[in-house]
Amino acid sequence: MLRYLGRRASYSLxxxxxxxxxVFFLTRLTGxxxxxxxxxxxxxxxxxxxxRLNGLDQPAIVQFFTYxxxxxxxxxxxxxxxxxxxxxxxxxxxxxxxxxxxLAIALATSLAIVVGSLAAARPGSLFDRIASLVSxxxxxAPDFWIAIVGILLFAVGFGLLPTSGTGSAAHWVLPIFxxxxxxxxxxxxxxxxxxxxxxxxxxxxxxxxKGMPRREIIFGHALRNSLLPIxxxxxxxxxxxxxxxVVVESIFGWPGIGKLMIDSIIQRDFAVVQSTILxxxxxxxxLNIAIDLLYAFLDPRIRY
Amino acid sequence: MSRIDDAGMPAPLLRVEGLTVDFLSDGDPxxxxxxxxxxxxxxxxxxxxxxxxxxxxxxxxxxxxxVDCPPGHIVSGRCLFDGxxxxxxxxxxxxxxxxxxxxxxxxxxxxxxxxxxxxxxxIEEVYRSHGEGDGDLRSRILDLMRRVGIPEPEQRxxxxxxxxxxxxxxxxxxxxxxxxxxxxLIADEPTTALDVSVQAQxxxxxxxxxxxxxxxxxxxTHDLEVAASMADRIIVxxxxxxxxxxxxxxxxxxxxxxxxxxxxxxxxxxxxxxxGHKRSRERANAVLLxxxxxxxxxxxxxxxxxxxxxxxxxxxxxxHLCKGETLGIVxxxxxxxxSVARMLMRLNEPTSxxxxxxxxxxxxxxxxxxxxxxxxxxMVFQDPYGSMNPRMSVHSIISEPWQIHGDILPRARWRDRVxxxxxxxxxKAEHEGRYIxxxxxxxxxxxAIARALASEPELIxxxxxxxxLDVSIQAxxxxxxxxxxxxxxxxxxxxxxxxxxxxxxxxxxxxxxxxRIVEENETTALFAAPIHDYTRTLLNAVPLPKWQTxxxxx
Numbered sequence: 001m002l003r004y005l006g007r008r009a010s011y012s013l014x015x016x017x018x019x020x021x022x023v024f025f026l027t028r029l030t031g032x033x034x035x036x037x038x039x040x041x042x043x044x045x046x047x048x049x050x051x052r053l054n055g056l057d058q059p060a061i062v063q064f065f066t067y068x069x070x071x072x073x074x075x076x077x078x079x080x081x082x083x084x085x086x087x088x089x090x091x092x093x094x095x096x097x098x099x100x101x102x103l104a105i106a107l108a109t110s111l112a113i114v115v116g117s118l119a120a121a122r123p124g125s126l127f128d129r130i131a132s133l134v135s136x137x138x139x140x141a142p143d144f145w146i147a148i149v150g151i152l153l154f155a156v157g158f159g160l161l162p163t164s165g166t167g168s169a170a171h172w173v174l175p176i177f178x179x180x181x182x183x184x185x186x187x188x189x190x191x192x193x194x195x196x197x198x199x200x201x202x203x204x205x206x207x208x209x210k211g212m213p214r215r216e217i218i219f220g221h222a223l224r225n226s227l228l229p230i231x232x233x234x235x236x237x238x239x240x241x242x243x244x245x246v247v248v249e250s251i252f253g254w255p256g257i258g259k260l261m262i263d264s265i266i267q268r269d270f271a272v273v274q275s276t277i278l279x280x281x282x283x284x285x286x287l288n289i290a291i292d293l294l295y296a297f298l299d300p301r302i303r304y
Numbered sequence: 305m306s307r308i309d310d311a312g313m314p315a316p317l318l319r320v321e322g323l324t325v326d327f328l329s330d331g332d333p334x335x336x337x338x339x340x341x342x343x344x345x346x347x348x349x350x351x352x353x354x355x356x357x358x359x360x361x362x363x364x365x366x367x368x369x370x371v372d373c374p375p376g377h378i379v380s381g382r383c384l385f386d387g388x389x390x391x392x393x394x395x396x397x398x399x400x401x402x403x404x405x406x407x408x409x410x411x412x413x414x415x416x417x418x419x420x421x422x423x424x425x426x427i428e429e430v431y432r433s434h435g436e437g438d439g440d441l442r443s444r445i446l447d448l449m450r451r452v453g454i455p456e457p458e459q460r461x462x463x464x465x466x467x468x469x470x471x472x473x474x475x476x477x478x479x480x481x482x483x484x485x486x487x488x489l490i491a492d493e494p495t496t497a498l499d500v501s502v503q504a505q506x507x508x509x510x511x512x513x514x515x516x517x518x519x520x521x522x523x524x525t526h527d528l529e530v531a532a533s534m535a536d537r538i539i540v541x542x543x544x545x546x547x548x549x550x551x552x553x554x555x556x557x558x559x560x561x562x563x564x565x566x567x568x569x570x571x572x573x574x575x576x577x578x579x580g581h582k583r584s585r586e587r588a589n590a591v592l593l594x595x596x597x598x599x600x601x602x603x604x605x606x607x608x609x610x611x612x613x614x615x616x617x618x619x620x621x622x623x624h625l626c627k628g629e630t631l632g633i634v635x636x637x638x639x640x641x642x643s644v645a646r647m648l649m650r651l652n653e654p655t656s657x658x659x660x661x662x663x664x665x666x667x668x669x670x671x672x673x674x675x676x677x678x679x680x681x682x683m684v685f686q687d688p689y690g691s692m693n694p695r696m697s698v699h700s701i702i703s704e705p706w707q708i709h710g711d712i713l714p715r716a717r718w719r720d721r722v723x724x725x726x727x728x729x730x731x732k733a734e735h736e737g738r739y740i741x742x743x744x745x746x747x748x749x750x751x752a753i754a755r756a757l758a759s760e761p762e763l764i765x766x767x768x769x770x771x772x773l774d775v776s777i778q779a780x781x782x783x784x785x786x787x788x789x790x791x792x793x794x795x796x797x798x799x800x801x802x803x804x805x806x807x808x809x810x811x812x813x814x815x816x817x818x819x820r821i822v823e824e825n826e827t828t829a830l831f832a833a834p835i836h837d838y839t840r841t842l843l844n845a846v847p848l849p850k851w852q853t854x855x856x857x858x
Binding site: 201203205206208210211212213214216221298300301 | 368369395398399400401402404408410412415416417421430433464466477480481
């Protein structure tokens with residue numbers, strides 16, 4: 001077990017180093033920050049001084065090793081725009097994303113389990129057909145469109161909800177709804193499929209021959225065995241949300257890591273871009289370990 | 305107890321009359337069970353004998369409400385159990401009966417146990433579902449596990465199904481079934497998935513439990529020997545209908561219906577049939593294959609703190625095979641017999657040893673030589689459902705070897721040759737364009753044989769090639785193989801767990817146990833005088849008819 005965790009950690013370290021390298025050079029392809037941060041008519045001297053101050057006059061490869069050296073000392077660089085530690089900026093935004101992601105995934109998974117199980121319990125019934133239709137629509141609707149229509153309808157039209165920003169509980173409604181829809185749709189389909197095959201398994205016959213109540217058979221035996229694929233898909237979707245729901249956060253002006261990432265790319269705030277990616281990469285690594293541990297907990301046949 | 309007949313018995317506990325069940329598929333309803341009647345009394349064993357698709361499982365599943373409606377539909381008939389009509393029970397009444405008064409065990413004990421719960425919990429559920437969750441449940445469960453023969457139940461109670469052997473899993477299933485001392489136990493092919501020696505133990509356990517509790521036992525099987533060893537009375541089913549019913553001995557000794565006679569004739573009868581055997585008529589003394597010191601180790605993935613451990617699947621196996629000879633390799637699951645086959649086919653690489661085939665060591669072959677070798681040795685697998693691509697027509701399946709080995713046959717002659725091969729294995733030319741799912745198990749295995757013959761091999765390795773087939777079909781496929789051998793001069797390595805099957809087919813038999821050869825002899829000699837204890841166990845594991853055993857007792 002410990003050895004497994006150690007192995008996973010070392011693999012992840014390698015991929016994180018690869019990711020950091022890639023991001024470092026890619027951000028430098030976006031252009032020269034001095035073009036954004038200095039007035040348009042700034043002199044060549046002023047530009048050179050700006051570059052020197054921020055270490056941008058060095059060759060890229062030298063900058064890279066300086067960056068790596070600093071990383072090792074947990075110095076993640078300064079934000080050009082906010083003039084404070086880039087990591088501080090990233091860590092400030094990240095909880096906002098986490099709250100959103102956690103709520104959306106929890107809501108989507110629990111709703112999908114109930115709806116999917118009930119649909120699978122009576123395949124072909126009216127409920128099943130409605131559930132299939134709704135989930136298909138949810139899984140295929142583009143979230144930016146739903147978000148904009150939602151704003152138009154509920155914020156601009158009826159004036160029930162705020163258009164964007166944070167503050168009150170009402171600010172949560174639209175972003176959560178939009179973020180829940182797609183995972184919910186996908187998960188209903190997964191739950192329904194795995195529950196259908198679980199319900200036709202031989203051990204369900206055994207449970208019926210034992211005289212167990214139907215509810216216990218569905219939720220105790222069939223659902224318990226269906227959890228593994230559900231966890232796989234839900235984990236995958238959660239990874240996507242932790243990554244920052246870039247589009248949804250931007251539309252709703254949500255101060256999360258996705259919006260921060262986009263903003264700092266546009267503003268060529270290199271240190272912040274690098275920090276946001278480092279934070280999400282570590283978070284995804286931890287999330288994946290948690291999912292693996294959950295597997296072992298759910299299925300006694302899986303041991304690391 | 306001598307002969308049991310209706311007149312001498314008390315009122316039956318369960319009486320099924322004219323049961324008819326349809327299955328609604330997309331098109332017309334299919335009649336799975338057609339006007340079936342039977343009855344069973346306390347302490348009595350009724351065997352329902354039939355081959356796959358005969359409706360034997362459906363008729364008993366109906367009793368427990370395990371047939372889903374839809375697609376199942378009870379058209380007519382009555383199932384009276386102790387005054388209650390079983391076919392039309394509401395869910396609560398059904399639950400009160402299932403597990404408490406009628407219990408069932410199934411064919412595949414691994415699939416029938418929930419993999420994610422401990423066996424203790426799964427036994428406990430029976431008590432809890434019937435309001436007996438109070439008191440010292442754990443000690444009741446331990447007693448039960450002890451009774452069905454699980455060693456060290458104190459530790460085992462918290463283990464998961466995958467940590468038990470096949471026989472033990474079936475014991476756990478039996479424990480679940482008998483927990484509340486049911487009046488009727490329905491056993492649906494309870495030993496089909498188990499090794500012969502384990503089968504005998506499970507049958508003994510069922511007999512003992514029946515004697516103790518006086519429960520009625522309904523046993524469903526396709527295995528005539530199992531049927532004979534358990535039954536007081538037998539009904540024989542085919543095509544959803546009962547074709548024969550009566551006391552076991554009468555049915556076996558003087559079968560009335562043509563189908564029953566055919567079934568019983570297919571049974572390999574010990575000495576009587578020795579004369580009409582299907583062994584090779586002429587055997588050359590030229591050695592085709594010589595295997596020496598063959599071994600296969602598997603390194604088991606180690607746990608966190610455990611060291612590396614090596615599992616010897618095959619150890620120091622050596623034998624030879626002459627041209628035109630049939631060599632039987634017999635052993636139970638895990639004996640290494642299939643590993644040997646797979647290594648000889650170069651599907652798995654051996655850890656040690658060599659195998660000289662026509663002057664070349666098989667394990668040294670590479671590239672072109674290996675391709676040439678593959679042409680000369682073919683395999684027929686156990687599962688004719690899984691070993692052929694369902695999206696390929698029979699024509700493409702059989703002609704595939706010619707596509708791979710370009711030099712066998714020019715494309716212009718493929719059609720004719722496919723038809724020829726189909727004819728050779730007893731199928732028709734018009735089957736060429738069909739797909740695998742349109743054939744029965746026996747027909748599929750014939751197609752597999754035709755595919756093996758397509759590359760004109762010298763040696764065919766049959767790995768449990770008839771084990772998945774019904775008894776009457778098994779005999780036909782063996783006849784076909786024997787006929788082909790005599791006509792084409794083939795050699796066979798025939799791998800099976802079923803000793804009686806090879807008796808009239810193999811010239812020599814190797815008995816394998818735990819990766820080693822424990823006995824090797826000419827077939828007649830091996831059956832007449834088995835030397836090794838294990839061979840004797842295998843031979844004795846074939847169950848004796850009940851009327852013979854009970855005569856011995858008293």
